[in-house]
Amino acid sequence: MSFMDRFQSVMEKILVPVAVKLNSQRHVVAIRDAFILAFPITLGGSLIILLNFAVLDPQGFIAKMLFLHKLFPNLADYQSIFSPIINATVNILSMFIVFLIARNIAIALKADELLCGITALSTFFIVYPPFQTFDGVSYMTTQWTGAQGLFVAIIIGILVGEIFSQLSKSKRLQINMPASVPPAISRTFKVLFPIVIIMIVFAIGNAIMNALYPKGLHALIYNVLQTPLKQLGTNILSLIVLIIVSDLLWVFGIHGPNTTAAIREAMFAEANLENLKYVAEHGSAWGAPYPGTWSLVDAFSFYGGSGMTLGFIIAVFIASRRKDYRDIAKLSIAPGLFNINEPIVFGIPIVLNPILIVPFVIVPPINALIGYSAIKLGLIPPVAYSVVWTTPGPLIAFLGTGGNWLALFIGFLCLAVATLIYLPFVIAANKAADVNQNKERIADEPTQSTSV
Amino acid sequence: MNRHKVQVYSGQIKFLHEYFEDYRDDRVKVEVERLDKIGMVLAVETEMGGEETVQYLKSLFKKTKYGTALHYSFKLLE
Numbered sequence: 345m346s347f348m349d350r351f352q353s354v355m356e357k358i359l360v361p362v363a364v365k366l367n368s369q370r371h372v373v374a375i376r377d378a379f380i381l382a383f384p385i386t387l388g389g390s391l392i393i394l395l396n397f398a399v400l401d402p403q404g405f406i407a408k409m410l411f412l413h414k415l416f417p418n419l420a421d422y423q424s425i426f427s428p429i430i431n432a433t434v435n436i437l438s439m440f441i442v443f444l445i446a447r448n449i450a451i452a453l454k455a456d457e458l459l460c461g462i463t464a465l466s467t468f469f470i471v472y473p474p475f476q477t478f479d480g481v482s483y484m485t486t487q488w489t490g491a492q493g494l495f496v497a498i499i500i501g502i503l504v505g506e507i508f509s510q511l512s513k514s515k516r517l518q519i520n521m522p523a524s525v526p527p528a529i530s531r532t533f534k535v536l537f538p539i540v541i542i543m544i545v546f547a548i549g550n551a552i553m554n555a556l557y558p559k560g561l562h563a564l565i566y567n568v569l570q571t572p573l574k575q576l577g578t579n580i581l582s583l584i585v586l587i588i589v590s591d592l593l594w595v596f597g598i599h600g601p602n603t604t605a606a607i608r609e610a611m612f613a614e615a616n617l618e619n620l621k622y623v624a625e626h627g628s629a630w631g632a633p634y635p636g637t638w639s640l641v642d643a644f645s646f647y648g649g650s651g652m653t654l655g656f657i658i659a660v661f662i663a664s665r666r667k668d669y670r671d672i673a674k675l676s677i678a679p680g681l682f683n684i685n686e687p688i689v690f691g692i693p694i695v696l697n698p699i700l701i702v703p704f705v706i707v708p709p710i711n712a713l714i715g716y717s718a719i720k721l722g723l724i725p726p727v728a729y730s731v732v733w734t735t736p737g738p739l740i741a742f743l744g745t746g747g748n749w750l751a752l753f754i755g756f757l758c759l760a761v762a763t764l765i766y767l768p769f770v771i772a773a774n775k776a777a778d779v780n781q782n783k784e785r786i787a788d789e790p791t792q793s794t795s796v
Numbered sequence: 797m798n799r800h801k802v803q804v805y806s807g808q809i810k811f812l813h814e815y816f817e818d819y820r821d822d823r824v825k826v827e828v829e830r831l832d833k834i835g836m837v838l839a840v841e842t843e844m845g846g847e848e849t850v851q852y853l854k855s856l857f858k859k860t861k862y863g864t865a866l867h868y869s870f871k872l873l874e
Contacts, residue, residue, distance in 0.1 A: 360808060360865070367865040597807020597834070599867040686869040690805035695834050695867075 370452040378444035379609040389433030390730035405747030430624040438493035442468045445501025453509035464504035488562040491617035495570040511538035577611025619728035629725035629746040639727040644715030647737030649685030651704035655762025711758040724751040802838045806868035
């Protein structure tokens with residue numbers, strides 16, 4: 345048994361069960377899927393903010409390119425039309441998340457998902473800081489409805505999802521209406537007691553919490569849990585570790601991004617939203633507070649997909665003499681441009697290939713470091729805008745920084761670095777493939793002569 | 797009755813092989829025609845068209861506990 349076979353066997357015994365557990369554990373799945381479902385809202389918000397500053401700001405890169413500021417002298421006035429979108433997306437993300445997590449858990453436990461989600465949203469506001477009244481008008485702070493309230497949203501979503509689902513299954517707590525009653529009414533009465541119990545329990549819990557810690561649950565969770573985790577997540581070393589783990593899982597046939605999604609969201613969601621909020625308020629990504637988020641990875645490290653396989657494809661065209669490699673590379677260019685790499689990962693294959701695993705795992709962290717260094721040196725702004733991951737490579741860096749041309753150049757530089765790192769491994773993989781082919785030919789020869 | 801060949805790839809092909817080996821339901825009858833280190837070819841008897849069969853097989857495996865944990869691809873060969 346070769347070293348690779350032994351290593352694979354270990355991965356199979358240890359990592360597959362862990363990955364299966366992480367991908368089937370209902371709370372982890374509920375968190376992961378909640379962020380996936382909320383993604384169009386944050387992405388939509390991000391795109392509109394980007395357009396608002398790229399097109400409608402006289403200093404925006406599209407406005408400058410198309411001379412819009414000269415064609416429309418009052419161009420900036422139109423920005424106010426789209427400004428409310430940040431309040432309807434990023435600034436209320438916690439409300440979407442609390443609803444979606446409770447709903448996902450209710451689906452997993454076969455309870456009424458819609459009413460469970462609504463109950464969780466209602467509970468989120470039971471533990472919310474009390475409204476303040478000024479001049480007879482009540483005001484609610486929006487401090488915890490966005491990024492800063494995410495952890496309370498996650499906790500409330502999980503708790504309400506579980507409690508609601510369990511209580512609603514209890515026959516003694518169900519009010520069953522006659523068959524003549526419309527279905528919508530009998531549906532709501534069936535879970536009325538569980539909803540009331542949840543509200544009472546959380547209201548009492550909230551009162552006790554406020555007595556012990558007057559700043560409230562949101563402030564407590566934010567200081568004790570969310571801030572340390574955010575600091576851990578936005579540390580470049582954590583980012584590098586997460587990239588390596590994700591890529592390593594990938595080459596052993598485990599879905600790295602899926603497996604690490606819940607951890608990644610918990611670590612980076614707030615920082616990403618804070619960056620987006622910053623650009624919405626300042627009109628520029630320069631000075632955005634968090635340079636090291638997962639957006640940095642998409643912007644500089646995953647061109648062509650995990651392992652930055654666009655660099656591998658280019659390296660094959662430069663250095664490979666094998667027709668099969670070049671044919672697969674040709675077929676993989678189109679999907680690779682949109683960061684889909686199944687054809688090359690399984691076609692060459694890179695999966696379980698002891699030679700190509702090395703660059704596949706080391707290229708992304710190196711490029712993340714290049715991008716991070718450029719930001720820290722003040723050459724480019726942080727990647728603050730969300731850009732959909734299927735956007736062609738260096739364009740993510742360009743759009744994510746709000747149209748910074750140097751970021752685009754650094755993106756191409758990262759692609760060149762990836763190609764250079766892949767080159768010697770492509771040559772080595774070619775030689776290994778030739779040797780294997782010769783061995784197979786020699787092994788076949790006696791059989792052929794015998795049959796003749 | 798249609799007969800399709802579907803190429804399946806995964807670094808953890810063992811788990812897909814175990815699932816699809818002699819798999820039968822009221823829509824498909826599957827046989828593993830060839831198996832190697834990271835891939836297998838499935839011969840599928842079904843009333844469905846080629847692409848529909850691929851989507852169906854993929855959705856079957858996606859519902860298992862390995863469905864979202866493993867990385868795999870399905871491709872219609874013929």
